[in-house]
Amino acid sequence: MSTELFFKPVTELAGLLEAKTVSAVELTKAVIARTKAVDARVKAFNSYDEADALAQAEASDTRRAAGQARGLLDGIPVGFKDVISVAGQPLTASSRMLANFVSPYDATVTRKLKDAGAISWGRLNLDEFAMGSSTENSAFQATCNPWDLSRVPGGSSGGSAAALAAGEAIATLGSDTGGSIRQPAALCGVVGLKPTYGLVSRYGLIAFASSLDQIGPFARTVDDAALLLEAIAGHDPLDSTSVNRPVPRYSEEMHRIRREKKVFRLGIPKEYFGEGLDPEVGAAVEKAIGFYKSQGCEIREVSLPHTEYGVGVYYIIATAECSSNLARYDGIRYGHRSKEAKDVVDLYFKSRAEGFGAEVKRRIILGTYVLSSGYYDAFYLRAQKVRTLIRQDFLNAYKDVDAILTPTSPTPAFRAGDKSDPLAMYLCDVYTIGVNLAGLPGISVPCGFSSGGLPIGLQLIGQPFKEAELLAIADLYEGGHDWQRRHPKL
Amino acid sequence: MPAPAELNIDHVAKLARLALTPGEKAQFSQQLGDVLHHIEQLSKVDVSGVEPTAHAFPIYNVWADDVAQPALPVEVALRNAPAQRDNMIVVPKVVE
Numbered sequence: 001m002s003t004e005l006f007f008k009p010v011t012e013l014a015g016l017l018e019a020k021t022v023s024a025v026e027l028t029k030a031v032i033a034r035t036k037a038v039d040a041r042v043k044a045f046n047s048y049d050e051a052d053a054l055a056q057a058e059a060s061d062t063r064r065a066a067g068q069a070r071g072l073l074d075g076i077p078v079g080f081k082d083v084i085s086v087a088g089q090p091l092t093a094s095s096r097m098l099a100n101f102v103s104p105y106d107a108t109v110t111r112k113l114k115d116a117g118a119i120s121w122g123r124l125n126l127d128e129f130a131m132g133s134s135t136e137n138s139a140f141q142a143t144c145n146p147w148d149l150s151r152v153p154g155g156s157s158g159g160s161a162a163a164l165a166a167g168e169a170i171a172t173l174g175s176d177t178g179g180s181i182r183q184p185a186a187l188c189g190v191v192g193l194k195p196t197y198g199l200v201s202r203y204g205l206i207a208f209a210s211s212l213d214q215i216g217p218f219a220r221t222v223d224d225a226a227l228l229l230e231a232i233a234g235h236d237p238l239d240s241t242s243v244n245r246p247v248p249r250y251s252e253e254m255h256r257i258r259r260e261k262k263v264f265r266l267g268i269p270k271e272y273f274g275e276g277l278d279p280e281v282g283a284a285v286e287k288a289i290g291f292y293k294s295q296g297c298e299i300r301e302v303s304l305p306h307t308e309y310g311v312g313v314y315y316i317i318a319t320a321e322c323s324s325n326l327a328r329y330d331g332i333r334y335g336h337r338s339k340e341a342k343d344v345v346d347l348y349f350k351s352r353a354e355g356f357g358a359e360v361k362r363r364i365i366l367g368t369y370v371l372s373s374g375y376y377d378a379f380y381l382r383a384q385k386v387r388t389l390i391r392q393d394f395l396n397a398y399k400d401v402d403a404i405l406t407p408t409s410p411t412p413a414f415r416a417g418d419k420s421d422p423l424a425m426y427l428c429d430v431y432t433i434g435v436n437l438a439g440l441p442g443i444s445v446p447c448g449f450s451s452g453g454l455p456i457g458l459q460l461i462g463q464p465f466k467e468a469e470l471l472a473i474a475d476l477y478e479g480g481h482d483w484q485r486r487h488p489k490l
Numbered sequence: 491m492p493a494p495a496e497l498n499i500d501h502v503a504k505l506a507r508l509a510l511t512p513g514e515k516a517q518f519s520q521q522l523g524d525v526l527h528h529i530e531q532l533s534k535v536d537v538s539g540v541e542p543t544a545h546a547f548p549i550y551n552v553w554a555d556d557v558a559q560p561a562l563p564v565e566v567a568l569r570n571a572p573a574q575r576d577n578m579i580v581v582p583k584v585v586e
Contacts, residue, residue: 104566197546211545240552241545312529323506330507332581337572344582345507353509361508362518366525368506369497379529384542386535391543423524439546464547 005030006167007487010224013170014072017064024060024075027170028053028119031077035122035168038490041149043141044163046082047090048122053077056119063117072227074117079169081160082123083130084215085204086110089120093206094138095128097335097355107204108239109173109215109232116231121169124159128357129326130180130208132156133428134419137359142416145188146488147454151413154184157218161188164218166490171228172218177209178314179408179432181216182444186408186457189446189483191474192218193225196464197439198243200229201236209321210241212314212436221484222445222475226250229467245465253468254475264473266292267302267401272431278411284448284456285407291480292405302397302404306390310433311426313390316370316383317437322360323367329355362422391438398463403473406431408444408457431459441467445474446483455483497522 005013005027016022032050039045060075069075080086083093085103087110092098110120127137135143135158143158145151146166153162157174161184164172174181176194185192193216200215207213217228230251235244268289273282293299331337331351338350356364370379397404408431419425435442440461447458458477462470478484499519503510510518561567564577573580 101570104562104569198549237552237554241549243547306535309532309535312532315525316529316532327507331572333579334570334572341582344584347582348507349509352507356508358514358517361510361514362521364506364508365499365502365510365518366522369502369522372502372505375496381542382532382535382537384544385537385540386532387543388540389535389537391546421524422521423528426525426528437543437546 004167006034006170009220010072010076010170010227011221013076017075018069020064024057024064024119025054027075028057028077028121031121031169038166039168041144041490042146042162042166042168043143044124044159044166044168046092046094046123046125046140046159049089053119053121060117060119070115070117073113073231075119076170077119077121078113079122079124079160079163079172080110080120081126081157081172081174083126083175083206084110084173086120086123090123091206092123092140093129094126094140095355095357095360096139097329099139099336101334105204108201108236110204112232118231124157124163124172126159127156128360129206129322130156130175130177131322131359131363133179133183133425134416135159135184136416137357139357144416145413146490147189148413150415151454152187152416154187154409154413156180158184160218161185161190161192164188164190164220165488167487171220171224173215173232174218175205175213175215176436177212177318178436179429181218182432182442182457182459183409183428185218185444186459187413187455189455189486190218190220191222191225191443191445191484192216193229193443194435194441195229195233195467196441198241199233199465199467201234201239201242203236203238207325209318210325211321212318222471222478223251225443226254226471248468250468250471254471257469257472258475263296263298264292264403264476265298265300265401266473267300267397267404269302269304269307269397269404269406271304271307272406276410276427276430277407280450281407281409281411281456285405285458288447288458288477289405291477295476295480300401302401304393304397304434306386306393307434309386310390310437311430313383313386313437314429314433315366315426316379317387319363319367320371320380321367323364323371326360326364359422387437390434394434394438394440394461402463403470404461406459406461408432408459412450412452412454412456435461440464441470443470443474445478447477447481448483497526
């Protein structure tokens with residue numbers, strides 16, 4: 001049986017669109033029909049605009065008929081995490097605070113994808129303001145893992161991962177502050193890429209922790225992730241942290257590196273294989289290491305000695321930045337405004353109390369505390385110094401290796417409701433957090449299934465701005481396996 | 491590093507302009523106590539002579555030419571305002 005359209009990768013669909021075997025309207029209709037058939041169970045979408053998507057698809061077909069197709073992404077439906085602005089569409093961050101907010105403008109990534117001809121398709125659920133690792137912290141709905149609906153899809157970009165795994169989009173965008181792309185990609189059995197900090201503009205992304213946040217793609221294959229990345233990467237004057245350097249054609253560059261360089265040096269950090277790692281995840285990752293060896297790659301043990309401090313550093317820095325970023329939600333200019341307030345200061349207190357959910361409040365409190373007078377040096381400044389050490393650990397390791405190989409998540413998808421204790425939830429991010437603190441690129445690729453049929457992810461961590469090499473290493477693994485051809489039965 | 495017990499939730503909630511219920515205060519105090527206990531292990535790290543990292547890559551001030559650019563029309567900018575009148579946002583009285 002041939003694969004349904006909605007499970008095909010971009011690279012294959014682009015050929016079908018080019019050959020006019022399939023139109024963008026047919027493809028979009030297939031994705032819409034699939035979404036309607038499964039999303040009542042998966043609950044990946046916060047909202048979608050069918051008429052708008054079909055209008056974009058018609059425009060794509062018209063361009064193509066006139067010989068003006070814009071490239072491989074023209075006519076491909078791409079879903080957006082509901083923290084990325086799409087002009088004229090709702091933007092909620094899965095928060096009551098923004099329940100009625102409509103984006104006044106496009107995020108830079110949205111504009112770039114539209115310019116490439118991609119069809120913006122729906123807004124995908126997340127943990128409120130991207131704070132969480134299970135997509136249970138949404139004010140609207142908890143997204144389910146398509147491989148087992150009683151389990152979480154991971155988070156915070158759980159909607160983006162689940163929608164792709166379930167065939168409700170051809171590719172999606174998420175954001176990653178401490179693992180929010182890679183961990184849900186691992187738990188849902190898709191590819192997820194967090195680019196180097198500064199490679200992709202954050203303009204139009206709702207801010208959580210500005211020194212850590214990066215937008216990146218979810219895709220069915222490494223090749224598709226490369227295509228998405230080259231569409232969204234690049235300098236943007238509207239984001240002052242955006243880095244001004246040329247953007248390679250990642251897909252071509254990745255294939256060139258594959259052809260020219262067969263022997264990659266991969267580092268295995270012993271700190272990532274200790275206590276808390278699920279044996280089945282450990283075994284799948286060991287098998288992946290064996291595969292790379294069989295391909296002639298050099299495997300070296302490396303040490304990232306400050307790994308154990310990552311979660312502590314992260315929950316100081318990320319909450320400090322979030323307490324500052326979320327101060328803008330005061331009930332005045334936009335967002336929820338309390339009807340109970342007696343004066344303007346009371347309006348701040350009550351609007352924020354009514355608009356934010358528990359996890360967001362917890363993090364605002366923690367972030368305010370670590371920045372408060374008398375505690376700043378002990379917490380925030382010390383965390384920034386340990387951040388330096390964590391970054392140096394990685395840079396030291398890269399003297400001997402091209403990339404670092406680890407599990408993405410210590411366990412496969414856990415059951416909804418299983419991690420009600422915030423600290424237990426925070427520790428889910430132990431393998432992904434270091435990448436954000438050090439500003440590095442990281443990718444999760446499917447590397448097997450647990451005995452219970454749950455996907456397992458392999459994380460590869462690259463050197464700053466060397467996404468093409470990182471993708472090549474991931475592509476080498478993917479080329480020797482067919483995990484990506486399995487799909488959940490829904 | 492200060493003991494977790496020092497998190498005075500009433501004071502911090504006031505700094506954060508966040509009204510918390512008694513139930514939230516009790517729950518957050520306990521949960522954040524656990525998190526702070528975990529964070530305490532950072533005090534074991536020798537950070538003498540280590541520079542703090544605010545951003546993973548050095549970033550510098552960015553200057554833009556002082557030229558007016560097209561911006562959002564007022565009605566679009568105000569579309570999400572909870573209350574508006576005459577192209578302005580309506581707020582509760584600030585001065586008695």
